[in-house]
Amino acid sequence: MTVTRPARIGLRVIALAYLALLLLLPVGLVFEKTFAQGLSSVWTALSTPAAISAFWLTVEIGVIAVVANTVFGVVCALVLVRGRGRARWLLDVVIEVPFVISPVIVGLSLILVYGTTGWFGKWLAVHGIAVIFNPLGMILATVFVSLPFVVREVAPVLREVGIEQEEAAATLGASRLQTFLRVTLPSIRWGLAYGIVLTTARALGEFGAVLIVSGNIAGKTQTLPLLVDTRFYNFDSTGAYTAGALLAAISIFVLLIMTVTAPDRRRL
Numbered sequence: 389m390t391v392t393r394p395a396r397i398g399l400r401v402i403a404l405a406y407l408a409l410l411l412l413l414p415v416g417l418v419f420e421k422t423f424a425q426g427l428s429s430v431w432t433a434l435s436t437p438a439a440i441s442a443f444w445l446t447v448e449i450g451v452i453a454v455v456a457n458t459v460f461g462v463v464c465a466l467v468l469v470r471g472r473g474r475a476r477w478l479l480d481v482v483i484e485v486p487f488v489i490s491p492v493i494v495g496l497s498l499i500l501v502y503g504t505t506g507w508f509g510k511w512l513a514v515h516g517i518a519v520i521f522n523p524l525g526m527i528l529a530t531v532f533v534s535l536p537f538v539v540r541e542v543a544p545v546l547r548e549v550g551i552e553q554e555e556a557a558a559t560l561g562a563s564r565l566q567t568f569l570r571v572t573l574p575s576i577r578w579g580l581a582y583g584i585v586l587t588t589a590r591a592l593g594e595f596g597a598v599l600i601v602s603g604n605i606a607g608k609t610q611t612l613p614l615l616v617d618t619r620f621y622n623f624d625s626t627g628a629y630t631a632g633a634l635l636a637a638i639s640i641f642v643l644l645i646m647t648v649t650a651p652d653r654r655r656l
Contacts, residue, residue, distance in 0.1 A: 415636055422633040425626050433630035438606045442615040443634065445523065446592060449611065453530040453591040458584055461538025462576075468539070469546040483536050491533050495600025498529055521603035526611070529597035534590040541583030542576050549575045585646040592638055 422430060433439060464483060468476055486494070502519035503509050512519060519525045553575070557567040573580075595613040602609040604618060612635045619628035 418629055418632050418636060421625070421629040429626050430630050430633075433624075433627040434634065436627075438610065438615060439627075439631060439634075441607045442610050442612050442631070445526075445609075446611040446613075446635075449523065449527050449530050449598075450588060450591040452527050453534055454584060454587050456531050457535055457538050457587050458580070460535065461583060461587075462542055462580065464539045465542035465546055465576075466572075468543050470551070483539050486533050486535050491529075491594065491596030491598075492600060494532055495529055495597040498525055498532075498597070498601050502528075520601050521605070521609060523609060525601035526598050526609060529601050530591050530594050533594055533597055534587045537586040537590060538580065538583035541579045541586065545576045545579035546572075582646065585642055589639060589642045589646075592635065592642070 464479060467473075468480060499520055500506050501508060502512060502525060504513060504520070517524075519528070553571050554567050557571045558564075562570070593613060594611075595617070598611060599614060599617075602611070602614065604610055604614050606615075606618070610618065612631055616628050616631045616635065619625075619631060
């Protein structure tokens with residue numbers, strides 16, 4: 389069926405209008421509200437100890453989660469695509485779990501496992517290890533909810549590039565590590581980059597699971613999403629919009645990276 393030029397233009401207008409109403413307008417209003425009281429109020433809201441702590445804690449958790457899931461994701465993708473075990477289907481199912489379980493349930497599950505009355509709670513308490521209501525629990529929650537992205541981006545690329553180059557490297561005497569670093573890794577670099585960007589975006593914006601396990605303690609276990617929620621419900625609209633605008637700016641930066649890497653990914 390041939391689509392006429394006016395129909396194509398109409399569909400594009402509808403799509404752009406939908407995206408504008410759903411995404412651009414709300415985000416634009418956040419920035420407009422942020423600077424409505426002037427730059428001095430924005431700086432005051434950003435320079436509070438709670439905001440500075442929330443920013444660095446968000447960055448710290450995000451970096452740890454991204455590094456952990458990058459390593460785990462590449463290993464799992466290799467197992468799923470290159471492995472021969474019969475239990476690969478089970479690993480494939482487990483990787484999908486964060487997509488189908490609510491983050492709130494993830495947080496509750498972590499409390500049941502690592503809380504003071506949980507499976508490992510008493511042992512952890514005896515050894516002085518605090519997981520729940522501590523950054524460690526927030527890291528675990530963030531790692532869990534952002535786990536699948538690298539795997540799901542790298543695995544299709546591995547299938548597409550095949551094993552011929554890896555077999556040729558092995559024939560020439562390369563070790564498995566050399567083959568991975570010089571053959572496999574360059575082949576999957578754009579899929580890996582795209583997965584890292586998606587993992588970063590998910591880690592930075594996580595709210596539900598982190599809220600349950602953090603306790604939302606200002607200056608200790610409060611991330612930027614939690615700071616936005618706290619300031620909003622404390623009727624600090626300027627502080628809430630400022631924290632939200634900072635989080636949105638970080639997310640937009642991540643989106644720009646994803647946009648830059650996407651064309652290379654499509655050419656694979």
